[in-house]
Amino acid sequence: MKSNQITIKDIARELDISPSTVSRALKDHPDISPKTKKQVRELAEKLNYQPNSIALSLRSSKSNTIGVVIPQVVHFFFSTIISGIEDIAYAAGYSVMVAQSNESYDREVMDTKALFNNRVDGILVSMSRETTDYAHLEFLHNRGIPMVFYDRVCDSIDCSKVVVDDFDGGYRATKHLIEQGYKRIAHLAGPHSLHMFRQRLDGYKKALQEHGLPIDESLILPENASDDENVAKELTERLLNLDERPDAIFANNDIAALGAMITIKEHGLKVPSDIGIVGFSNWRFTALTEPTITTVAQPGFEMGQEAARLLIEAIEAKDDEVITSVTKVLKTELVVRGSSVK
Amino acid sequence: MKSNQITIKDIARELDISPSTVSRALKDHPDISPKTKKQVRELAEKLNYQPNSIALSLRSSKSNTIGVVIPQVVHFFFSTIISGIEDIAYAAGYSVMVAQSNESYDREVMDTKALFNNRVDGILVSMSRETTDYAHLEFLHNRGIPMVFYDRVCDSIDCSKVVVDDFDGGYRATKHLIEQGYKRIAHLAGPHSLHMFRQRLDGYKKALQEHGLPIDESLILPENASDDENVAKELTERLLNLDERPDAIFANNDIAALGAMITIKEHGLKVPSDIGIVGFSNWRFTALTEPTITTVAQPGFEMGQEAARLLIEAIEAKDDEVITSVTKVLKTELVVRGSSVK
DNA sequence: AACGTCGCCGCAAACGTTTGCATTGAATGA
DNA sequence: TCATTCAATGCAAACGTTTGCGGCGACGTT
Numbered sequence: 001m002k003s004n005q006i007t008i009k010d011i012a013r014e015l016d017i018s019p020s021t022v023s024r025a026l027k028d029h030p031d032i033s034p035k036t037k038k039q040v041r042e043l044a045e046k047l048n049y050q051p052n053s054i055a056l057s058l059r060s061s062k063s064n065t066i067g068v069v070i071p072q073v074v075h076f077f078f079s080t081i082i083s084g085i086e087d088i089a090y091a092a093g094y095s096v097m098v099a100q101s102n103e104s105y106d107r108e109v110m111d112t113k114a115l116f117n118n119r120v121d122g123i124l125v126s127m128s129r130e131t132t133d134y135a136h137l138e139f140l141h142n143r144g145i146p147m148v149f150y151d152r153v154c155d156s157i158d159c160s161k162v163v164v165d166d167f168d169g170g171y172r173a174t175k176h177l178i179e180q181g182y183k184r185i186a187h188l189a190g191p192h193s194l195h196m197f198r199q200r201l202d203g204y205k206k207a208l209q210e211h212g213l214p215i216d217e218s219l220i221l222p223e224n225a226s227d228d229e230n231v232a233k234e235l236t237e238r239l240l241n242l243d244e245r246p247d248a249i250f251a252n253n254d255i256a257a258l259g260a261m262i263t264i265k266e267h268g269l270k271v272p273s274d275i276g277i278v279g280f281s282n283w284r285f286t287a288l289t290e291p292t293i294t295t296v297a298q299p300g301f302e303m304g305q306e307a308a309r310l311l312i313e314a315i316e317a318k319d320d321e322v323i324t325s326v327t328k329v330l331k332t333e334l335v336v337r338g339s340s341v342k
Numbered sequence: 343m344k345s346n347q348i349t350i351k352d353i354a355r356e357l358d359i360s361p362s363t364v365s366r367a368l369k370d371h372p373d374i375s376p377k378t379k380k381q382v383r384e385l386a387e388k389l390n391y392q393p394n395s396i397a398l399s400l401r402s403s404k405s406n407t408i409g410v411v412i413p414q415v416v417h418f419f420f421s422t423i424i425s426g427i428e429d430i431a432y433a434a435g436y437s438v439m440v441a442q443s444n445e446s447y448d449r450e451v452m453d454t455k456a457l458f459n460n461r462v463d464g465i466l467v468s469m470s471r472e473t474t475d476y477a478h479l480e481f482l483h484n485r486g487i488p489m490v491f492y493d494r495v496c497d498s499i500d501c502s503k504v505v506v507d508d509f510d511g512g513y514r515a516t517k518h519l520i521e522q523g524y525k526r527i528a529h530l531a532g533p534h535s536l537h538m539f540r541q542r543l544d545g546y547k548k549a550l551q552e553h554g555l556p557i558d559e560s561l562i563l564p565e566n567a568s569d570d571e572n573v574a575k576e577l578t579e580r581l582l583n584l585d586e587r588p589d590a591i592f593a594n595n596d597i598a599a600l601g602a603m604i605t606i607k608e609h610g611l612k613v614p615s616d617i618g619i620v621g622f623s624n625w626r627f628t629a630l631t632e633p634t635i636t637t638v639a640q641p642g643f644e645m646g647q648e649a650a651r652l653l654i655e656a657i658e659a660k661d662d663e664v665i666t667s668v669t670k671v672l673k674t675e676l677v678v679r680g681s682s683v684k
Numbered sequence: 685a686a687c688g689t690c691g692c693c694g695c696a697a698a699c700g701t702t703t704g705c706a707t708t709g710a711a712t713g714a
Numbered sequence: 715t716c717a718t719t720c721a722a723t724g725c726a727a728a729c730g731t732t733t734g735c736g737g738c739g740a741c742g743t744t
Contacts (some may be wrong), residue, residue: 005403005485007700018724023702033722048481053459054399055700058729061347063396065439065460073428079421086415086442090452095460097407098440100428110432117395118407118437139390143347229630258630265632285627288571288600290607349730360694365732375692397730400699 006049015039057119065095066311067115067123071103071152076283077300078126081150084304085124092312094121105130112136122146122315124307127154129194146314146323150307152194153327160310161327162303166196169296169332170203173250173278176294176334178211180342182248182276186219186239188232188260190252200252200280219246232259240267247275248340254279254286257293261339277339291338299330306330348389357381399461407437408653409457409465413445413494418625419642420468423492426646427466434654436463447472454478464488464653469496471536488656488665492649494536495669502652503669504645508538511638511674512545515592515620518636518676520553522684524590524618528561528581530574530602532594542594542622561588574601582609590618590682596625599635603681619681633680641672648672 008026012019017036025032025040043049057063066089070078082098089096097120099111108128113136115123123145125137134154141147141157149161177185187204190197201220208215219242221235232251236259239246251257257279264275271277271291279286282297306328317323350368354361359378367374367382385391399405408431412420424440431438439462441453450470455478457465465487467479476496483489483499491503519527529546532539543562550557561584563577574593578601581588593599599621606617613619613633621628624639648670659665 005700008702009700019701020703020725021723023700024723027702031722036722050455050459052400052461052700054396054405054461055729056702057396058394058400058699058731059701061729073415073425074418074421076416076418079416082415082440083442086440090441090456095439095441095456097437098424098428099432099437100425113392114432114437117392119394119396255626255630258627262630262632283627284597285600285625285630288597288604288627289631290604347730350732351730361731362695362733363693365730366693369732373692378692394730397699398732400701400729401731403699 005052006047007052008049011040011043011047011049014043061119063119063121064093065097065118065120066308066315067097067099067112067118067120069099069101069108069111069115069123069125071101071126071128073098073100077151077281077298080300081126081304081307084301084306085308086304087301088305088308088312092308094312101128103128103130105133109136112140116140116143116145120145122148122311124148124150124311125154126150127152146311148307148311148314150303151196158325160314160325162307162310163327163329164196164298164303165329165331166199167203167206169280169298169334170200170250171207172203172332172334173280173294173296174204174207175211176336177248177250177276177278177340178207178213180248180272180276180340183213184216184219184244184246185213185248185250186246187221188235188249188251188256189220189222192222197252204250218242229255229259229262232256233263236260236263240264240269248277249275250278252280254281254283254293254295257295257339258285258289261289261293271339272342276342279339282335286335286337289339294337294340295335297333297335299332303330347394348391349394350391353382353385353389353391356385403461405461405463406435407439407460407462408650408657409439409441409454409460409462411441411443411450411453411457411465411467413443413468413470415440415442419493419623419640422642423468423646423649426643426648427650428646429643430647430650430654434650436654443470445470445472447475451478454482458482458485458487462487464490464657466490466492466649466653467496468492469494488653490649490653490656492645493538500667502656502667504649504652505669505671506538506640506645507671507673508541509545509548511622511640511676512542512592513549514545514674514676515622515636515638516546516549517553518678519590519592519618519620519682520549520555522590522614522618522682525555526558526561526586526588527555527590527592528588529563530577530591530593530598531562531564534564539594546592560584571597571601571604574598575605578602578605582606582611588617590620592620594622596621596623596628596635596637599637599681600627600631603631603635613681614684618684621681624677628677628679631681636679636682637677639675639677641674645672 008019008022012022022040025037072078086096101108101111147159153161189201205215249260257277261271261277264271279293279295282295286293286295314323350361350364354364364382367379414420428438443450489501495503531543534540547557591602599619603613603619606613621635621637624637628635628637656665
């Protein structure tokens with residue numbers, strides 16, 4: 001079962017004309033006579049001719065492929081982003097090549113290099129947790145490869161970026177709790193090394209200030225409660241043992257929120273009547289707990305779409321066009337559920 | 343900022359030798375003198391030469407890319423599979439091109455065509471829910487493109503396949519409940535149109551029979567409880583209102599299991615003492631509920647790995663080798679947690 | 685001196701496609 | 715009748731790389 005790809009040459013030989021003519025006929029070039037066009041088209045149809053896009057890429061130095069560097073495919077937020085990217089890319093005739101860094105810097109470097117070698121037309125990047133050296137990205141940028149960052153952006157490189165308004169998300173989550181009448185609101189923060197977690201914290205602080213509430217540093221637990229419910233449980237224990245315990249918790253992510261909720265219940269306290277809870281990310285399970293968890297929905301799909309749009313725009317810009325870098329900030333949405341409504 | 347890719351020709355010109363010599367020098371060909379090799383290698387290093395893999399692909403008619411057709415990237419199980427595919431593919435020097443069918447037949451046809459046009463070396467396919475016509479896949483197969491199915495397989499095409507042993511999963515889940523002393527075990531089944539759900543049901547039945555328990559059709563709710571917790575809740579209501587209510591529920595998926603658990607609690611019953619529960623898929627939240635939910639873990643990562651391995655093996659087989667199709671059946675793992683242990 | 689050997693390297697073709705330019709033959713105009 | 719025009723097509727180069735084959739100079743052998 002040989003792989004017998006039909007080429008323009010095959011058609012040309014069969015019809016006893018030159019490959020050039022076949023090429024032009026297929027493209028409906030005015031130079032070619034209607035009769036020849038018809039013959040060519042019919043034979044191409046009959047043989048199920050498919051243009052070899054590798055040859056096309058080589059000639060045009062355009063691969064119609066965009067590369068995506070992503071920290072973790074399995075995370076809901078990220079896979080949603082891929083879905084959004086894919087949506088726009090396919091509609092615009094691009095294929096999507098995915099490379100997963102697995103939160104490893106070394107892997108990220110290899111991935112960008114591999115994508116570069118595959119001559120992707122552009123690249124969408126969200127950096128790994130480990131990444132602090134940007135040489136591999138600067139290399140691509142200097143080579144003129146169109147690049148757009150999403151979610152985890154690199155400030156020192158001048159290109160378009162798409163981020164979530166984490167500040168606003170933190171602000172709205174906290175404001176919501178305040179409006180529900182909670183007064184002592186704690187925050188389970190994420191690792192300060194990541195910009196987004198600092199933003200959520202700042203939004204939290206702003207909401208407190210705006211409503212005349214004090215910022216009590218003992219209520220801000222800055223440890224890495226990011227992805228481990230056990231850490232969250234331990235931190236919540238600590239909060240509940242304070243002389244003046246909080247009456248609400250804003251967690252930097254849903255897993256932490258759930259961990260907090262479990263611990264609170266273990267202490268015989270009620271959610272939301274004794275303690276209110278808001279999480280972050282709108283994981284599916286937040287709609288399935290008891291009570292359901294109020295959370296901040298991040299627009300992953302839209303983020304993927306927007307990033308892909310910006311990238312394709314940059315790729316398809318004529319050389320003389322000046323592409324100005326833009327940073328799109330997508331709004332989050334507060335999803336109010338049971339855990340925060342008294 | 344022109345895209346100035348360094349080519350072999352650039353190196354050749356700079357060193358005043360021929361491109362052939364450069365190519366051979368870089369490949370450590372014995373014909374080339376050590377001195378020339380050294381010069382070439384040093385200059386290549388200095389200019390950061392990266393071979394143009396498109397040109398390589400064209401020459402060798404091998405793209406070192408594998409295509410993946412996947413129904414839904416955002417599903418945990420599928421994204422885990424991608425992760426496994428990616429893992430093996432990158433280790434073997436292949437890039438991964440992802441195309442999402444979104445459970446649409448039309449989209450799946452377009453996707454396979456697009457991947458074919460991109461001249462992927464092979465393709466991994468899991469069919470969409472809608473797919474009942476296999477012409478587009480047969481076309482690829484007849485063209486000699488190596489192909490491996492995973493999870494949602496097509497029986498009528500002769501190629502390797504990787505599936506989960508859903509029968510065994512259903513069997514083990516049910517057996518576990520029986521061993522825990524549950525006697526009247528209900529089953530929230532998935533849509534019968536999908537093979538895997540029928541398998542889970544059959545495994546359930548086998549376990550009952552093997553342990554001398556009757557198969558009570560009133561305890562098998564065959565409706566689509568697949569992805570909607572509300573359906574599961576309603577079905578559970580029905581079960582609880584039976585004259586002789588069940589003392590355990592095996593749900594075809596974790597969401598349904600959770601829905602059942604919530605409903606049971608609403609009725610003032612206890613899990614696991616009054617009613618035991620087992621789910622399917624090992625979604626993350628099953629470890630976070632109260633009680634935690636016993637479930638059947640599907641080896642998504644391993645499935646991706648295995649499928650990628652089989653595909654690459656087929657791709658790299660010499661023409662004279664005869665590739666025999668194999669079907670790998672991966673075992674599930676029962677994850678015993680709180681919801682099923684009295 | 686003539687011949688063979690060997691180390692090192694370059695030429696040219698090939699992969700499939702596009703495209704500027706040249707070529708052909710026929711039709712038109714003077 | 716000859717030059718001009720035009721429609722229709724072919725030629726060849728190019729994209730970047732690999733590779734079979736042949737060339738060439740240096741050396742050793744008879």
